Structure formats: C-alpha cells, structure tokens
Amino acid sequence: MKASDAVLTPIHKEGHRFIAVFFAVSLLLFYFIAPTLGWVGLLVTAWCIYFFRDPKRVVPAAKGVLVSPADGTVSAVVEVDPPAELGMGDEPLMRISIFLSVFNVHVNRVPAAGKITGLAYVHGKFLSAADENAGEENERQLVRMTTEDGHDVAFAQVAGLVARRILCDLKEGDEVARGDRFGLIRFGSRTDIYLPKELAATVDVGQTMIGGETIIARSV
Numbered sequence: 001m002k003a004s005d006a007v008l009t010p011i012h013k014e015g016h017r018f019i020a021v022f023f024a025v026s027l028l029l030f031y032f033i034a035p036t037l038g039w040v041g042l043l044v045t046a047w048c049i050y051f052f053r054d055p056k057r058v059v060p061a062a063k064g065v066l067v068s069p070a071d072g073t074v075s076a077v078v079e080v081d082p083p084a085e086l087g088m089g090d091e092p093l094m095r096i097s098i099f100l101s102v103f104n105v106h107v108n109r110v111p112a113a114g115k116i117t118g119l120a121y122v123h124g125k126f127l128s129a130a131d132e133n134a135g136e137e138n139e140r141q142l143v144r145m146t147t148e149d150g151h152d153v154a155f156a157q158v159a160g161l162v163a164r165r166i167l168c169d170l171k172e173g174d175e176v177a178r179g180d181r182f183g184l185i186r187f188g189s190r191t192d193i194y195l196p197k198e199l200a201a202t203v204d205v206g207q208t209m210i211g212g213e214t215i216i217a218r219s220v
C-alpha cells in the first residue's frame with residue numbers, strides 16, 4: 001500500500017486538549033527534568049491519541065435491528081427494572097451491559113433510528129464499571145428513545161472507577177439515525193442498553209462489540 005493510500009483514524013475533538021497538554025508536559029520533562037521521564041510522557045501521549053480515536057463505522061442497513069452503542073465486551077445480559085428516572089414503568093426489561101477498557105474506542109453511538117424522548121443525569125458513585133451494581137449506583141447519563149419501529153428503548157453511559165467525565169450531545173426531541181455518534185466517556189467505563197420484550201438480544205456474555213456495527217438486538 002502506498003503511503004498516500006493510508007488513512008489516519010480521526011481523533012475526537014474532546015481529545016485535542018489532552019493530547020496537547022500531555023505532549024507539552026513530555027517536552028518539558030525531556031528537556032528540563034530527565035529524558036527518561038520525557039519518553040514516558042511521550043508514551044502516555046501516544047496512548048491518549050489512541051484512546052480518543054474516532055474510527056468510521058459501517059452501520060448495518062437491515063430492518064428491525066439495533067446496533068451496539070459502544071465498543072467493548074458484553075459483561076451481562078439480565079432482566080432488571082428500567083431506570084426509574086426515565087419513567088418507563090416497572091415491567092422488567094432486558095439489560096445488556098458493555099464494559100469498555102481504557103483501550104477500547106470510547107465514542108458512543110445511537111443504537112437505532114428514532115426520536116429522543118427523555119434524558120436524565122444521575123450523580124452517583126465511581127465503582128468499577130465491571131461491578132454488577134454500577135448501573136444503579138454509579139454516575140450515569142440515561143437516555144430514552146422511541147425507535148422508528150415504535151419500540152421504547154433506553155441506553156446509559158455509566159462512569160467507572162477511572163471515568164470521571166460523561167459527555168452526551170443529545171437533547172430531548174432530537175431525531176437520530178442508527179449509528180450516529182452521540183457522546184463519549186473518559187476514561188474506562190460501561191454502556192448499558194435496555195430492551196422491551198418486543199426486542200430480543202442477539203449477543204451473549206463475553207462477546208466483543210463494535211459500536212455502530214455489531215447487531216445487539218432485533219425485533220421478534
């Protein structure tokens with residue numbers, strides 16, 4: 001492949017200032033403190049660039065499917081009560097939890113086309129995102145939507161042990177397309193999706209997800 005054919009992965013805008021700060025600190029360490037620390041700083045800068053990567057995705061065009069809202073590994077597929085803050089009633093929903101390590105892409109994507117019908121930000125703890133109680137106790141951004149097929153779905157950005165910042169660009173009333181970027185969590189986290197009985201999970205625990213590409217559920 002020619003060098004001119006190489007395609008650089010875009011960097012999410014949220015990462016620009018972090019990369020600049022890490023790079024500047026690395027240069028200061030390298031020239032004024034100790035070269036060894038400077039090299040360590042450059043390694044951290046390289047990791048920061050990698051963390052904030054925002055690759056393009058090929059979104060499935062099939063009817064009646066939802067895609068994963070995040071990259072990562074499925075850590076749980078369980079029936080739970082829906083988030084009370086979204087007013088979705090008390091009938092249990094299937095929740096799929098996706099754990100994101102600090103090496104996964106952290107840009108989140110909308111699972112289906114439709115309309116955003118509710119949002120709620122919940123302040124909470126910073127338990128490990130792998131903890132089964134993180135979805136109910138940790139800091140999180142909750143989103144409710146009605147899909148183009150009329151399904152009432154919710155998804156959540158959940159902070160983790162290291163994650164201290166949740167970014168969500170959605171607003172109530174927004175019309176969205178399947179696979180649209182909608183936010184980011186830094187650094188290390190979890191994303192949950194809540195499915196009504198009309199939708200069946202198509203993934204299992206341990207499966208690797210590609211946000212915006214992997215089909216996570218479909219109409220039954």
